Amino acid sequence: xxxxxxxxxxxxxxxxxxxxxxxxxxxxxxxxxxxxxxxxxxxxxxxxxxxxxxxxxxxxxxxxxxxxxxxxxxxxxxxxxxxxxxxxxxxxxxxxxxxxxxxxxxxxxxxxxxxxxxxxxxxxxxxxxxxxxxxxxxxxxxxxxxxxxxxxxxxxxxxxxxxxxxxxxxxxxxxxxxxxxxxxxxxxxxxxxxxxxxxxxxxxxxxxxxxxxxxxxxxxxxxxxxxxxxxxxxxxxxx
Numbered sequence: 001x002x003x004x005x006x007x008x009x010x011x012x013x014x015x016x017x018x019x020x021x022x023x024x025x026x027x028x029x030x031x032x033x034x035x036x037x038x039x040x041x042x043x044x045x046x047x048x049x050x051x052x053x054x055x056x057x058x059x060x061x062x063x064x065x066x067x068x069x070x071x072x073x074x075x076x077x078x079x080x081x082x083x084x085x086x087x088x089x090x091x092x093x094x095x096x097x098x099x100x101x102x103x104x105x106x107x108x109x110x111x112x113x114x115x116x117x118x119x120x121x122x123x124x125x126x127x128x129x130x131x132x133x134x135x136x137x138x139x140x141x142x143x144x145x146x147x148x149x150x151x152x153x154x155x156x157x158x159x160x161x162x163x164x165x166x167x168x169x170x171x172x173x174x175x176x177x178x179x180x181x182x183x184x185x186x187x188x189x190x191x192x193x194x195x196x197x198x199x200x201x202x203x204x205x206x207x208x209x210x211x212x213x214x215x216x217x218x219x220x221x222x223x224x225x226x227x228x229x230x231x232x233x234x235x236x237x238x239x
Contacts, residue, residue, distance in 0.1 A: 003226045008237040010183055010207050010224075017095050018181040019087055020200060021230075022102045024188020024212060028081040028231045031105055054162040062146050062154060069157070073104070074123055076141060080111035082231035083187065086238040088112035098177040102189060102196050104159050106137075117174050119166055119196050125158035166195060175202050183207040187230040191216040 001009075011017065023033030049068070051057055058065045080088075088111040090096035098115045099108050106124045108116045126135040130153025140147055140155070147155040160166055178184060179202045186209065191197040200208070200218065210222040211230045219225050226233055 003224060004233065004236055006224055007209060007226065007233070010209070011090070011095065011237055014183040014207065015095055016097050016180060016182040017090060018098050018100065018177050018184050019096060020100045020178070020184065020186045020189070021083075022187075022189025022191075022193075025083050025101070025230055026078070026081075026103050026105055026107060027188070028083060028229065029075075029078045029105075029107055031075050031078050031103075050162055055164050058156070058161055066146055070141075073159075074137070074141065075105060076137060078105060078107060080107045082235040084108055084111035084113070086231075086234035089238050091115065097181070098174075100174045100177065100199065102193065115177075117170050117177070119160070119170060119174065121157070121159040121167075123157055123159060126155050127158060128153040129156050130154070171195070171199075174199055178202045179204055181205055183209070185209045185211065186216075186218075186222075187211040187234075189216070190214070191218050 027033050047057070052065060052068045084107050087096060087099055087108065091113055098117060099113050100117045100119065101108060102119050104118065104120050104123050106122050124137045126137070126140055127133065128135070128149035128151060131149060131151045133149050133151070135147070135155050140157070149155055178199055181203060182205050184200065184203045184205065184207070186200060189197070189212070191200070206223060208222045209224045209226070210216060210219060211226045211228070211233050213227060213229070
């Protein structure tokens, strides 16, 4: 039996599937990832992206942070791809219980997924650091320089920056979903960013599937490893 047929058979037989995904899920929507050869980490700036996307830099050089953020982190015209749509379809069928994502682009929700746990936040949520007023991505796109609230406070995206901790309630819900899953599909992630990558250690089942274009440190632990486009793979097994 080939890998795709095996995956389809497992999906057909499972009812508590959890998907854990990273940047590779969104590259097929033309959103660049961070660590590929043409990703953000390999481009040249006055400061490395890790520095610009840190809490310290955000506080000290807010205008420069926002210039980078607008240019390199916001993709308002991006559309869900085959992977997002296939996962939404599995959830609608009652098979998929949760999508846990490291992405901040909101494309899973745009595809129709409901139980989406965003480990690193979302560009679609922005809050005044003084009064807490909410602002949408559209609101931010209409601003220039440092966006400010009607109260005068600085607006900050609800995105987890370096040096900031993950939301504990999102983490605990993710742990619960993974520990209760009868199948865990991991896709489009290098599995090198912690604590997110450590979440898969909570999986107790025997159907751990890795779909990625490159090898990961966890390939040896997987029940099934598929090398290829996550959109094409998921589309093929949910058609």
